[in-house]
Ligand SMILES: [Cu+2]
């Protein structure tokens with residue numbers, strides 16, 4: 001029977017996190033043994049004896065000492081944890097971007113070239129990978145123990161997480177946020193491949209990129225009728241809108257990021273672009289994958305402009 | 307008075323016999339119990355009710371621990387498993403941990419300790435019990451009609467839009483039971499402020515009272531927030547008003563903020579009273595005044611205050627902003643300090659005392675060991691970067707069981723064993739009770755220590771089936787749970803036995819200090835004191851007047 005006691009280290013985070021984990025384990029272990037040992041020792045040394053007086057002691061010095069020292073240690077742990085946390089939060093430039101959609105009870109993965117997979121994530125070794133994640137329904141959580149990474153996956157929001165795998169192999173993925181009946185089977189694998197193998201694997205994908213798929217939806221759903229550069233367009237022209245500041249009715253502005261685009265499509269009435277009538281209908285049939293494709297398309301329109 | 311005399315195990319000097327008429331037997335009808343406004347009888351009614359709930363909550367745990375013997379989900383259906391862990395959490399938290407020490411021992415002891423004839427509002431006290439039982443009845447109804455499967459945390463939008471179990475009933479249960487907790491807290495606050503006997507100044511109060519004061523503040527300020535939160539869950543679920551579900555225009559993370567704003571402080575509702583008991587027990591069985599009384603007292607208050615500012619540590623990976631996470635992490639680290647202060651002061655209390663190794667003391671020492679681990683692993687989870695891999699794994703499950711069971715339940719058992727002779731007037735068998743305390747300690751560690759390991763390996767919590775790599779540790783945990791289960795059952799027998807065949811305990815079998823021991827009989831008089839005592843000395847006057855300052 002397989003009986004591992006320590007988790008595999010397969011990302012750049014793992015060694016740093018593990019160092020802190022084992023250091024804290026040693027500290028808490030020693031503290032526990034120490035304080036229990038002292039209690040038992042004192043309990044035996046000062047075992048009740050008829051005729052001996054108990055002596056009550058007070059000591060301001062000691063009180064200060066065991067207030068200040070634990071406070072310093074706690075601050076140290078805070079700082080150490082924060083340093084590791086900055087690593088998690090600092091997403092490097094030039095990542096390989098992959099989309100993840102959680103859905104009761106599976107993971108849909110979408111690679112940049114349009115290749116898709118379910119409950120499997122193929123990534124190249126030694127390359128920073130960024131996952132942009134959202135949920136179709138309830139809150140899930142994408143967790144890869146061997147990489148020591150975890151991030152909640154929320155409906156109507158995009159959360160991001162990055163990692164760099166360091167060891168070729170196959171590792172489990174779990175959903176860590178309780179999400180209903182089949183929560184415990186909402187798992188999968190991440191396959192870390194040599195970079196060349198990964199490229200080869202990727203080529204086996206379908207010819208349609210997300211942006212192309214997005215364009216198709218854009219035409220089929222009739223977005224084009226209002227958002228067409230040519231006509232006396234009823235809606236704003238979407239070329240170049242991604243990443244730009246958009247003026248809203250009422251004088252506010254907002255940066256058109258993924259979340260704004262998503263909201264504009266799913267609840268158009270939430271924020272109305274300045275100078276336009278709130279004409280845009282809702283599209284209840286679009287699922288999160290379609291929306292990611294549309295976003296990719298709108299992004300590609302901006303890229304073309306540059 | 308005997309207090310300035312040397313205190314060895316041959317103490318006490320003064321002991322009253324068991325009174326003919328006491329609060330247990332002066333009226334015998336059923337209604338004299340069910341309509342009693344006597345804080346002692348109400349305490350007993352809570353004792354009986356929460357013991358039943360503890361058994362119910364425990365049965366759910368037995369079922370899912372058996373399921374977890376194998377990686378496949380074979381014994382229970384996934385839905386059943388999910389309902390069982392939800393009900394285990396709901397029952398244990400709302401019907402055992404939160405009321406345990408305050409509603410049982412607090413009710414029984416606060417008036418006795420401060421020299422009052424009852425709590426400030428006896429009718430309200432009885433009403434609290436009835437409200438509690440209405441909540442409990444809803445719990446039973448939920449179980450009978452098919453359960454609820456959202457986890458005790460009721461995260462949205464799972465609870466509001468997706469679960470098709472009895473979430474609305476569960477929301478009502480939390481809402482209603484919450485009022486029982488609020489009213490008890492209110493009652494205690496007023497009692498402690500207004501009903502202290504002459505001479506019972508704030509700094510003469512037993513630390514048990516300080517701990518309950520702090521707890522009551524949290525109950526009164528925190529519980530309404532969770533009541534509103536679950537009320538909103540109900541509103542969204544029934545009328546589809548968009549509050550938490552983004553599909554309706556709501557924000558699911560808002561729910562988490564509101565929920566944890568109460569539910570983090572709630573962990574202090576659960577642990578602070580336990581710390582109060584530990585202070586009493588350690589002082590008595592070390593025959594020494596608690597080292598650094600003021601520091602222990604104010605650390606309870608500090609925990610109650612800072613405890614309100616750390617809720618975001620449950621949400622480091624929820625998409626919460628980085629700087630919010632850092633602030634919550636910093637505050638979380640600070641809240642560890644007052645707990646550490648208590649630990650050191652308790653330890654030092656033994657120094658130059660006269661330590662008596664009786665059952666309550668063994669539980670108290672067990673508490674110190676287990677709480678050190680429970681609190682220490684809290685440091686792992688409070689540190690942002692360290693929490694990322696550990697969040698929502700069995701490491702967390704183990705952490706809070708070390709605090710809630712290793713800490714709180716051990717303290718509760720320490721308290722029950724300490725005050726049993728006061729409550730019933732009977733003494734139980736020490737050797738059996740001591741052995742049982744050791745059994746609980748061992749069983750507890752066998753159950754939960756493997757869970758730290760399996761959590762670090764990566765097993766998420768709330769898993770009906772799991773990766774085969776995790777099996778050995780899960781089997782170990784289940785075996786440990788069976789030892790722990792036996793350890794929890796045995797006291798029912800020897801304590802029950804003592805009721806009928808136990809020796810009369812006398813008024814102060816432990817040679818303890820405090821009005822409840824020195825002035826009250828065992829069991830106490832229906833009105834506690836024939837005349838209100840006048841307090842002339844400090845709490846824990848085991849050593850006479852002299853204090854050695856260094
Ligand atoms: Cu899940």
Ligand SMILES: [Cu+2]
Nearest residue numbers: 570617619620
């Ligand atoms: Cu908390």
